[in-house]
Amino acid sequence: MDRERTEPAPDDLVPADAFSLLGHDRRVDILRALLEASRTGDEYPASFSTLREQVGAEVSAQFNYHLGELTGHFVRRTDDGYELRYAGWAVATSILEGTYNRRAAFGPEGIAGRCPHCGAETLVASYREEWLTIECGACDDRLVRYPFPPGGLESRSLPDVLEAFDRRVRSHVALARDGVCPACTGPMAVTVPSLVDGDASTDSDGDDAAPEDDPIATFRCRRCGNRLRPEPGLVLLEHERVVRFAAERGRSLSATPFWELEWCVSGDAASVTATEPWRCTVSIPVGDESLLITVDDEFAVQSATVESAEPDR
Ligand SMILES: [Zn+2]
Numbered sequence: 001m002d003r004e005r006t007e008p009a010p011d012d013l014v015p016a017d018a019f020s021l022l023g024h025d026r027r028v029d030i031l032r033a034l035l036e037a038s039r040t041g042d043e044y045p046a047s048f049s050t051l052r053e054q055v056g057a058e059v060s061a062q063f064n065y066h067l068g069e070l071t072g073h074f075v076r077r078t079d080d081g082y083e084l085r086y087a088g089w090a091v092a093t094s095i096l097e098g099t100y101n102r103r104a105a106f107g108p109e110g111i112a113g114r115c116p117h118c119g120a121e122t123l124v125a126s127y128r129e130e131w132l133t134i135e136c137g138a139c140d141d142r143l144v145r146y147p148f149p150p151g152g153l154e155s156r157s158l159p160d161v162l163e164a165f166d167r168r169v170r171s172h173v174a175l176a177r178d179g180v181c182p183a184c185t186g187p188m189a190v191t192v193p194s195l196v197d198g199d200a201s202t203d204s205d206g207d208d209a210a211p212e213d214d215p216i217a218t219f220r221c222r223r224c225g226n227r228l229r230p231e232p233g234l235v236l237l238e239h240e241r242v243v244r245f246a247a248e249r250g251r252s253l254s255a256t257p258f259w260e261l262e263w264c265v266s267g268d269a270a271s272v273t274a275t276e277p278w279r280c281t282v283s284i285p286v287g288d289e290s291l292l293i294t295v296d297d298e299f300a301v302q303s304a305t306v307e308s309a310e311p312d313r
């Protein structure tokens, strides 16, 4: 880390000040132009004159002023020209994602896919307020609801959007399981209920008592408060032990969207079997066998056993 060599004052900007620096279209144009230059690599770092040309600024003094305002926190001036600092890169990328200024919506729209609960042969996707939802019209069950940046809809067909959404949710849950917040990279911790399955319904008068269909695990970021509540099966979907179990049986768990896998979207596959120490067992069926995975209260795998799903065989 070469922290000593970077400009000291701009690092101390509080977020509101940082955003006020972006309160002019020309500055946003500069960040976008720098991001574009960093991607093409044609001239990056970019010289003052090239950058001005790309942004289309007529008046040099005005352009100079806006570039000067960005330099420090968002842009770094080097001997070779101007380049993005991390904050500038993050802002420019977010603008491309459409997080700040684009509103998009679609659906409800029928999509290919089999409901893991009732077996219906078509599902329904909809997108509102940057949340993508997939549900079953037949049994009315919501299979997944998770944020998706509106820019991710651009230049993609609906099936491609759904594939990207599948990857996004999987990777975010895997990050959360590894203790990394997918929103801000801050530390994430998981909390689990202290009750064993079966006790929950008899203890429903307290305010903290979770409804029966609530997911077992809550991952919460200590830094930004981001919260994920995946079913335990989904938490384990990308775990190497699970991936290997499927691969050894000739199956790829990435070939099917996770919302079509019953054990990823239903709490029925998981049960809390002990509280001291806390243990939860998830049953993951592949073909005519099931992998029984037991995890502790941090979702670290404690044991894994294979069981035949057809005891008569
Ligand atoms: Zn259904």
Ligand SMILES: [Zn+2]
Pocket: 181, 182, 183, 184, 185, 186, 221, 222, 223, 224, 225, 226
């Ligand atoms: Zn966070």
